[in-house]
Amino acid sequence: MTTWVAFLRAVNVGKRQYPMAQLRAALTAAGFEEVETHIQTGNVRLRTRMRSRERVVAALEAAMLADRGFEVPVVLLSPDELAQVVADADAVVAEHGEPGWRQYVELLARQPDEADVAMVEAGVPGARALVRPRAVHLLYDVPFGQAKPPRAAVTRALGISTNRNVTVLRTLSEKWSR
Numbered sequence: 001m002t003t004w005v006a007f008l009r010a011v012n013v014g015k016r017q018y019p020m021a022q023l024r025a026a027l028t029a030a031g032f033e034e035v036e037t038h039i040q041t042g043n044v045r046l047r048t049r050m051r052s053r054e055r056v057v058a059a060l061e062a063a064m065l066a067d068r069g070f071e072v073p074v075v076l077l078s079p080d081e082l083a084q085v086v087a088d089a090d091a092v093v094a095e096h097g098e099p100g101w102r103q104y105v106e107l108l109a110r111q112p113d114e115a116d117v118a119m120v121e122a123g124v125p126g127a128r129a130l131v132r133p134r135a136v137h138l139l140y141d142v143p144f145g146q147a148k149p150p151r152a153a154v155t156r157a158l159g160i161s162t163n164r165n166v167t168v169l170r171t172l173s174e175k176w177s178r
Contacts, residue, residue: 001033001047004056005082005176007107008042008064009073009162016070018042023064030063038172041164042072045176057109073160075107079177081134086173088132089166096128097139105169106136109160116157136161 011018020037023044027035032046050056057074064072077085085105093103112120117131128139136158 001049002051002056003034003045003047003079003176004053005077005079005172006042006044006046006060007075007077007162007164008044009075009160011042011072012040016068016072018064018068018072022067026063026067027060030059032060032063036176038175039168041168042162043164043168043172045172073109073162075109075160075162077107077134079173082169082173083177084133085135086166086170088135089137089169092130092132092137092139096130098141100141102140102142103166104138104140104163105166106138106161106163108134108136108158110158112158119157 008018010016011023020040023042024035024037027044027046032048034045034047036045037043038045048056048059050059053076057076060074060076061072085107089103089105093101097103111133112131120131120136121129127141130137130139
């Protein structure tokens, strides 16, 4: 059995409601095991016999589409990849952070190539963006709600992504990296 951590994009926003108990039930019915969720923003730990990331993502997205009637894009990380994202977040703040700055992480569905990295790191006004494997680390000097996140630039360059704050990622890594 392989353990994965799935980050769902744009659930419980507007009409895209997905109560976590119903999500767990749908994924369990689709054959996933030991399905756990954390808060209402679509953070899911599960186990499966499937080893291919692509197959797991396709199965998750198909199960949620069948259950909800709308597409739910998935960013899928192994527990080790999640732990590395958190370690990278700490290193980014230590090297590039300023007192009072806030940090968020845009999790990536795929590894970026060098051209994508250069475009994203150069093109985020009002923030510092540092691309690391599986994530873009964003440092803002204003509260996130006032910032203009670079979702369009990240999505254009890197495809599917979803944003989480570092506190949530650290909690998930500690809870689910066992």
